[in-house]
Amino acid sequence: MFGHKAGPGGTAPSGEALRLEGVRKVYGAEDNRVVALDGVSLSLPTGSFTAVMGPSGSGKSTLLQCAAGLDKPSAGRVLVDGAELSGDGEAALTKFRRERIGFVFQQFNLLPTLTVLQNVTLPLKLAGRRVDKDRAREILGRVGLGDRLGHLPAELSGGQQQRVAIARALVTEPRILFGDEPTGALDSRSARDVLGLLQEAVRVYGRTLVMVTHDPVAAAHADAVLYLADGRIVGHQSAPTAEAVAERMTRLADEVERQRTSGRTQAGV
Ligand SMILES: Nc1ncnc2c1ncn2[C@@H]1O[C@H](COP(=O)(O)OP(=O)(O)OP(=O)(O)O)[C@@H](O)[C@H]1O
Numbered sequence: 042m043f044g045h046k047a048g049p050g051g052t053a054p055s056g057e058a059l060r061l062e063g064v065r066k067v068y069g070a071e072d073n074r075v076v077a078l079d080g081v082s083l084s085l086p087t088g089s090f091t092a093v094m095g096p097s098g099s100g101k102s103t104l105l106q107c108a109a110g111l112d113k114p115s116a117g118r119v120l121v122d123g124a125e126l127s128g129d130g131e132a133a134l135t136k137f138r139r140e141r142i143g144f145v146f147q148q149f150n151l152l153p154t155l156t157v158l159q160n161v162t163l164p165l166k167l168a169g170r171r172v173d174k175d176r177a178r179e180i181l182g183r184v185g186l187g188d189r190l191g192h193l194p195a196e197l198s199g200g201q202q203q204r205v206a207i208a209r210a211l212v213t214e215p216r217i218l219f220g221d222e223p224t225g226a227l228d229s230r231s232a233r234d235v236l237g238l239l240q241e242a243v244r245v246y247g248r249t250l251v252m253v254t255h256d257p258v259a260a261a262h263a264d265a266v267l268y269l270a271d272g273r274i275v276g277h278q279s280a281p282t283a284e285a286v287a288e289r290m291t292r293l294a295d296e297v298e299r300q301r302t303s304g305r306t307q308a309g310v
Pocket residue numbers: 068069075076077095096097098099100101102103104
């Protein structure tokens with residue numbers, strides 16, 4: 042299982058899992074400055090599943106990295122479960138991340154020399170917590186890999202590796218789970234399995250999930266979609282369907298292209 046069930050009937054506990062206040066991220070120095078995030082504010086309730094979409098370069102990965110404490114905003118505040126991701130130094134930030142945040146990457150990022158079971162128990166070791174192998178086995182059983190505990194990542198398919206990564210992200214019972222294109226490297230059937238597991242972590246066990254994706258079908262698994270363009274939130278859609286998301290993305294790409302063209306025209310380029 043993915044932790045304790047979220048109350049009777051699987052309802053999520055109330056509260057705010059993630060809050061961003063005026064988050065800005067600027068890369069580079071004066072002459073090659075890139076404003077990747079331009080004052081992003083948002084609030085996500087505990088037990089919600091949010092997809093983040095937007096054209097290439099709109100700031101999706103930067104948003105996730107800043108929200109997960111993997112990168113520091115240039116300005117603004119990030120609060121996870123009411124506690125600020127502070128600038129108290131790298132060690133404090135790492136501890137905060139290990140205790141409260143889980144991350145699933147497109148390329149799985151499993152350690153190739155560790156077995157499936159060792160990969161999943163590693164976050165507990167790193168956090169200095171008791172390594173509960175029974176619990177790790179239970180989670181791996183839940184993601185359908187109970188018979189692969191001693192295998193190395195290279196002996197698994199992409200979909201199976203991502204399921205190990207999900208088990209690894211959930212073993213510490215994080216307050217919030219971030220996914221940066223977690224289905225981006227998978228075939229559609231494996232992607233569906235992975236999305237089903239992520240949905241279950243939210244709906245049944247009350248985890249909070251924020252997922253960047255380019256895929257409208259993946260986004261339709263979320264409760265809501267946030268749209269980014271040029272580092273700003275430009276839209277929100279509840280109860281998304283794949284068709285509605287695809288349509289919105291097409292419009293957004295057209296708008297961004299029009300604005301860039303008119304910017305170039307105004308600049309006389
Ligand atoms: N380390 C970095 N140094 C300089 N610029 C960066 C860095 N990381 C991102 N950027 C720039 O910040 C902007 C936002 O990038 P980001 O990767 O967050 O976008 P994205 O929406 O995730 O894009 P994609 O969909 O293509 O992955 C882009 O213009 C990118 O070139």
